[in-house]
Amino acid sequence: MQFSFTSEQEEFRSVLRRFLQEKSPPSAVRRLMESDAGWERDGWVELNHQLGLTGVHIPEAFGGQGFGFVELGIVLEEMGRALLCAPYFSTTVLAATAIMNAGSKAQQEALLPPIALGEVVATLAFTEPNGRWDAAGIETTASPAGGRFRLDGVKSFVLDGHTADLIVVAARTPGSSGEDRVSLFTTRGDAPGLARRALKVMDPTRKQARLDFNGVEADLLGELGAGAGPLAKTLVQAAACLASEMVGGAERLRVSALDYANLRMQFGRPIASFQSMKHKQADMLVDVELAKSAAYAAASAAAEDDPELPAIASLAKACASDAYLQTAIHTIQIHGGIGFTWDNDTHLWFKRAKSSEVFLGDPALHRERMLQAWGV
Amino acid sequence: MVETVSEPTEAIVRGQARAWLEANWSPELGLVEWRTRLVDSGWGMPSWPSAWHGRGLPAAFDAVVADEMRRVGAVSVARSGVRGLAAATLLEHGGDFHKQKFLRRILTGEDNWCQLFSEPGSGSDLAGALTRAELSEGRWVINGQKVWTTSAHHADWGLLLARTDSNLPKHQGLSYFVLDMRQSGVEVHQLRQMNGHASFNQVFFTDAEAPAQHLVGEVGAGWAVATTTLMHERRGADGMRLWGAASNLKGRIYDEERAEIATVNEPYKWYPQRAGRVDLVLERAKATGAISDPVVRQEIAKLLTLSRTAEWTARRARAAQALGRPPGPEGSLGKLAASHVARAAARVHTLIAGADAMLTGEDGPLSGVIAEILVSVPAVSIAGGTDEIQRNIIAERVLRMPKEPRSDDDRPFRDVPKNRLS
Numbered sequence: 001m002q003f004s005f006t007s008e009q010e011e012f013r014s015v016l017r018r019f020l021q022e023k024s025p026p027s028a029v030r031r032l033m034e035s036d037a038g039w040e041r042d043g044w045v046e047l048n049h050q051l052g053l054t055g056v057h058i059p060e061a062f063g064g065q066g067f068g069f070v071e072l073g074i075v076l077e078e079m080g081r082a083l084l085c086a087p088y089f090s091t092t093v094l095a096a097t098a099i100m101n102a103g104s105k106a107q108q109e110a111l112l113p114p115i116a117l118g119e120v121v122a123t124l125a126f127t128e129p130n131g132r133w134d135a136a137g138i139e140t141t142a143s144p145a146g147g148r149f150r151l152d153g154v155k156s157f158v159l160d161g162h163t164a165d166l167i168v169v170a171a172r173t174p175g176s177s178g179e180d181r182v183s184l185f186t187t188r189g190d191a192p193g194l195a196r197r198a199l200k201v202m203d204p205t206r207k208q209a210r211l212d213f214n215g216v217e218a219d220l221l222g223e224l225g226a227g228a229g230p231l232a233k234t235l236v237q238a239a240a241c242l243a244s245e246m247v248g249g250a251e252r253l254r255v256s257a258l259d260y261a262n263l264r265m266q267f268g269r270p271i272a273s274f275q276s277m278k279h280k281q282a283d284m285l286v287d288v289e290l291a292k293s294a295a296y297a298a299a300s301a302a303a304e305d306d307p308e309l310p311a312i313a314s315l316a317k318a319c320a321s322d323a324y325l326q327t328a329i330h331t332i333q334i335h336g337g338i339g340f341t342w343d344n345d346t347h348l349w350f351k352r353a354k355s356s357e358v359f360l361g362d363p364a365l366h367r368e369r370m371l372q373a374w375g376v
Numbered sequence: 377m378v379e380t381v382s383e384p385t386e387a388i389v390r391g392q393a394r395a396w397l398e399a400n401w402s403p404e405l406g407l408v409e410w411r412t413r414l415v416d417s418g419w420g421m422p423s424w425p426s427a428w429h430g431r432g433l434p435a436a437f438d439a440v441v442a443d444e445m446r447r448v449g450a451v452s453v454a455r456s457g458v459r460g461l462a463a464a465t466l467l468e469h470g471g472d473f474h475k476q477k478f479l480r481r482i483l484t485g486e487d488n489w490c491q492l493f494s495e496p497g498s499g500s501d502l503a504g505a506l507t508r509a510e511l512s513e514g515r516w517v518i519n520g521q522k523v524w525t526t527s528a529h530h531a532d533w534g535l536l537l538a539r540t541d542s543n544l545p546k547h548q549g550l551s552y553f554v555l556d557m558r559q560s561g562v563e564v565h566q567l568r569q570m571n572g573h574a575s576f577n578q579v580f581f582t583d584a585e586a587p588a589q590h591l592v593g594e595v596g597a598g599w600a601v602a603t604t605t606l607m608h609e610r611r612g613a614d615g616m617r618l619w620g621a622a623s624n625l626k627g628r629i630y631d632e633e634r635a636e637i638a639t640v641n642e643p644y645k646w647y648p649q650r651a652g653r654v655d656l657v658l659e660r661a662k663a664t665g666a667i668s669d670p671v672v673r674q675e676i677a678k679l680l681t682l683s684r685t686a687e688w689t690a691r692r693a694r695a696a697q698a699l700g701r702p703p704g705p706e707g708s709l710g711k712l713a714a715s716h717v718a719r720a721a722a723r724v725h726t727l728i729a730g731a732d733a734m735l736t737g738e739d740g741p742l743s744g745v746i747a748e749i750l751v752s753v754p755a756v757s758i759a760g761g762t763d764e765i766q767r768n769i770i771a772e773r774v775l776r777m778p779k780e781p782r783s784d785d786d787r788p789f790r791d792v793p794k795n796r797l798s
Contacts, residue, residue, distance in 0.1 A: 003688070004695035258775060273778040275764075278771030285770060286713060289706045293688035294681070319681050367677035368670075376658060376667065376676075 002070065002300040013074050019051065020082035026345045029205055032085035033348070036198060037163045038207035039086045047086060048118025054092050055116030058100070063113035069237065073244035073299030080248030083348055085205050087121045090159035093241045094234065095122030098168045101237075102184045102222035102230035111166070111186065122166040125155035125211055126231060133235065133361040135170065135179045135228040140213060142171035142183060149185055149220060151213040157359070161209030162198040164189045169218060170231055179228035185218035192216070203355035205348060236313045239360050240298035243316035246324040246356050247288065247295045253324075253349050254284045257331040264336075271334075280334065284327050291316075291323035311373035318363035318370065324353040389437045393419055393444040401450045403627025407636065410629055411453055411484040419445075420453035420483055428467065428475050429483060449625050451633050454485030457640055458527065462489045462535055464608045466554075469593045469601045474554065478533070485636060490531035491609075492522040492555065492579060493602060497795035499524075500765050502537070502606075503547050503599055504784070506794065507581060509538035516553060516586040518561070521578065526643050528564045528577035531557045536586075537602045540595055542790040549789050550598035554590045561585060571751040575643035649745065650752040651714065652721025654683045657728070660741070666728040675727055679720040686713040705774045712766045715757040722753040 005013070023043065032039055048054045057072040058064025065071075072093070079088060092115070099111050114120035130137055140153025151171050161167070167189055173181040187194065195212040222230060258281055261272035271277050298316035301309040328350040332339040339346050357363065400413050414420035415429045422441045424430020433441075445452060455463060463482045466474045481487040498504035507520025518538055528534070534555040541549035555562070561584030566574040593601045624630075657676055661667040667676075693707035726733045729741050736747035757763040771777040784792045 003691045004699055004701075258777070262777065269781065270778055273780050275768065275780060278775075278777050279764065279767040281775055281777065282712065282767035282770040285705055285775065286709050286716070289689055289709055290682070290685035290713065293692055293706070294685045296692070297684075297688050315681050315684065318677070319685055364674060367674055367681070370681070371673055371677050376673075 001297060001304070001306070003296070005070075005074070009071065009074060012071065013078060016051065016075065016078045017081070020078055020084060023047070024082040024084045026083075026348065029083050029085055029348055033204035038160070038204070039163070044086055044121070045118055047088075052116075053088070054096070054118050055112075056092070058092075058096055058112050058116045062108050063116035065116075069240065069302035070299045072241060073295065073302075076241050076245040077248035077295070080245035080352075081252040083205055083249065083252075083352060087123070087160040087163065089206070089238075089241070089245065090123035090161075090164060091115060091121050093238050094124035094159065095164075095166065095168050097237050098124050098184060098230065098234040099186075099221065101233050102227060104222065107221060115166075120165045121160065121163060122168065123158055123160050123164040124168045124170075124234070125158045125161060126170040126235075127155065127157040129154055129156045129210075131157070133365065135182045135231050136177075138170050138172050138182055140169070140171040141174045142185060142218070143174060145217065149218050151185060151187065151216045151218050153213050155211040155213070156199070156208075158209050158211055160207055161211050162196045162207065163209075167194075167211070168221060169213070170227060171218075173225060176225075179232075181225040182231065183224050183227040184221040184231060186221050187216055187218035191218070201355065203351040205352055206355060235360060236310050237302050239317040239366065240295070240302045240309070240313040242356060242360055243291070243295040243298050243313070243320040246320040246353070247292045249349050249352055249356075250288045250291060250320070250324040250327040253327045253331040253346065253353075254281075254288050256346065257281070257284070257327075257334040261334055277334065280330055284330050287323040287326055291320045294319040308373075311370045314366040314370040314373065317360065318366040321353075321357040321363045321366075325357050328353040384433055384437065386437070386440055389422070389433060390440050390444060393422075393441045394447075397444060397448050397450055401448055403449065403625065403629050405629050407451065407629055407632035408484050408486060410451060414450075414453055415480055415483045421455075424467065428479055451629055453483040454636070455483065458489040458491050458531075458535070459485070459487075461491065461605050461608050462533070462554075465535065465601060465605045466592065468604050469552070471589075471592075473589050474592060478554065487532040488527060488530050490525050490528040490534045490557065490577075490579075491605065492525060492528075492534045492536040493605075494522060494524045496521060496523050500762055501784075502602070503550065504792070504794065505537050505539055505550060507536075507538045509536075509540050509551060509553060509586070511540075511588070514588050516588065516591065518553075518555065518581045518584040518586065520581050522581075523567065523576070523578050525564075525577045525579050526575060527640070528557065528579050529566065530639070533557060534562075534579070535605060537598050539789070540598075543788045544596065545785050545787065546789045546792060547599045547785065548596055550602070551595050552592045552598040552601040553586050554592060555584065555586050556590075559584060570754070571646060571649075571748060573643075573646050575646070646748060646752050649748040650718065650755050652718035652753055652756075653725070653745070653749050654679060654717065654721050656742070656745070657721065657724055660725065660728050660746070664728055664730070666730070672724070672727050675720075675724050679717070679724045682713070682720055683717050686710070686717055689713065705770075708770055708774050711761065712763055712770070715763050715766075718753045718756040722750050725749050 052065050053075055055064030056067050056075055057069060060066035096112060096115050099108060103111060115122055128137060128139055140151060140155060142149040142151050151169055167187050169185045169187060170182060171185060193214045193216040197210050199208045199210055201208050261277050262270055264271045294316040298313045301312045331346050332350060335344060335346055338344050396417060396419055418426060418429060418431035419441060421430045422433045423435040423438050426432045459482050463479060466478055493502055495505055495507060497506055509516045509518045534557050536553040536555040537550055538553060539549050540551040561582050563580040565578045567576045567578050568574045657679060661676060666672045689706050690710055696704060725746050729746055732741045737744045740747040772779055
């Protein structure tokens with residue numbers, strides 16, 4: 001396991017941080033979060049042309065950069081810090097990873113290069129209105145239809161589902177249950193029979209959609225009936241990635257609270273000189289640094305495809321969720337009344353912390369998964 | 377006679393150390409006899425000055441020599457615990473008299489030492505010490521009380537921080553002494569803790585005496601000298617607790633060393649329980665069946681997460697250090713994180729034990745080990761700097777938050793409000 005970043009990785013991080021500070025200041029976040037799409041194609045293209053970010057962990061053979069999950073984790077940590085409004089988690093983390101895990105070589109050759117180039121925005125539709133985060137919760141069905149398949153059912157909580165060009169869909173053979181005979185499919189976002197509706201989400205910086213499939217034609221990705229394994233692996237890797245994104249946001253909040261406490265004068269001195277503020281800041285530092293250690297351990301385990309990855313990814317997801325939300329709560333508190341206003345930026349990260357706490361499974365679910373993965 | 381080494385290289389140092397050990401080391405020597413040879417040769421403390429039992433080598437070679445000693449199983453000089461702190465402090469601040477009189481017998485292990493800093497009225501605020509030292513007819517006369525003094529009951533000498541002038545602000549009126557513990561003016565009483573162990577002592581001074589030359593540093597410079605001692609204490613804190621890895625080798629010298637280690641370690645035997653014994657949680661939960669309770673499972677998972685992430689954070693700090701990178705905040709959090717782990721562990725052990733958590737001794741779970749955890753954990757967040765002081769240090773030194781205004785360092789110490797001794 002890797003406990004320090006290489007000089008190249010540190011350099012990559014600082015380039016990225018400067019780039020995102022410039023491209024995604026809170027004013028840009030606010031502009032995009034008010035839009036229906038939640039992101040804009042010009043910014044997305046620039047992100048990929050300048051830094052090749054969508055293909056960071058996609059193999060070079062499929063048009064990507066050929067790096068691994070440690071570099072992907074760095075990208076996500078910095079995007080979480082900047083609260084970048086872009087379909088990155090949906091496209092690169094969820095869809096590209098699912099295609100890499102499930103797809104045949106020919107399918108990867110066809111589907112990954114346009115993603116790596118930033119030409120195609122994609123997502124993974126696996127959750128349904130029942131809100132379950134595993135293959136067993138899938139009710140959407142896939143029926144054979146002349147070499148292709150027809151999808152029927154409802155997907156929900158689909159990241160960027162209303163704007164994605166390409167959708168990876170998890171569905172099951174009619175009459176099956178559990179993890180049995182679950183498969184992955186791909187379909188176009190504008191396919192006939194697919195009704196897409198943006199959901200009203202608490203976190204407007206990350207849009208979600210409900211997708212109604214009524215006999216939508218789709219292509220099989222990977223092997224029929226063998227989708228549960230690749231889907232589960234994708235979700236484990238995504239949990240590790242989300243932990244990185246969360247610790248980036250948490251650290252940004254921690255620092256903003258510290259800056260404010262140093263500036264804010266009450267009773268004739270900066271509130272940062274009061275012990276109650278210092279102790280809160282020290283506690284926040286412990287929470288955030290421990291969560292960073294967890295996220296880095298998970299990224300490293302994902303990069304090495306460590307057998308302990310499922311446990312460590314769940315550990316990191318739970319730990320980072322708790323740390324992010326707690327840091328957000330402290331940050332609002334330290335700001336006092338101003339921290340509860342719309343004009344103050346804290347609520348933007350607070351809402352991301354809240355939605356990330358639940359997305360891919362809440363901390364209690366991941367703690368249980370961690371124990372089970374350890375055989376406890 | 378110590379031969380001088382010009383431009384030492386690792387190979388030269390290693391070769392010299394090896395040759396000397398081949399000629400001198402034997403496990404059938406007595407402990408003091410061997411350490412006397414080691415001290416005379418300078419190989420016991422290679423980076424110390426050659427005038428004072430060392431060889432004047434760069435500190436990097438200490439590890440090379442230690443490596444050669446380990447290779448043949450040679451016992452090192454006595455430098456653990458307060459002995460090491462005394463040696464480091466006297467080497468830095470002591471005069472020739474102190475170095476001449478004390479250093480050799482520290483290194484041979486013939487003398488035991490204790491640290492007389494904390495008082496009932498000044499724990500976190502060490503510079504508020506009330507114990508007085510007054511010069512009378514060429515001797516220092518000491519009156520007052522110290523507390524939390526580990527090993528005072530078998531110490532020959534004490535490192536004493538005492539007030540020599542109450543008319544100066546608190547930090548400026550302190551002086552530092554070496555005190556003979558074997559005198560009638562010094563009384564040592566063991567202090568029984570809530571867990572039943574007695575690892576520490578109270579030390580009472582009633583007209584105890586120290587010769588004038590037992591002052592270390594200048595009169596009024598005691599705080600700076602004490603800071604050196606404390607710095608070495610923090611740096612070595614982990615080493616001090618880990619040192620007692622007694623070898624199981626055969627030979628007269630190892631028997632003597634094992635006896636020495638047993639004496640030094642005696643006060644620390646409950647320390648594993650103080651840290652929460654996370655290692656026992658899963659086996660205990662399986663043994664009691666609590667492992668199938670979803671509420672207990674959540675608490676166990678939280679504890680294991682805390683414990684793993686604290687360990688990973690320490691490894692991040694070590695990895696950064698090994699790469700020569702400036703220390704990040706992750707290196708300052710260990711003590712606070714350890715408190716969180718211990719408290720969480722005590723909570724989980726209680727959940728797992730159920731009603732049995734009320735029992736102790738042979739009636740209690742694991743023959744009383746669980747009970748000892750529950751009544752020892754409260755010490756973790758106090759000993760060696762309370763959690764509150766740790767948070768202040770993190771806030772002020774790592775996060776650079778402004779210090780709180782204080783009302784005790786701008787006036788004579790006699791005018792500062794104090795605790796009353798009962």
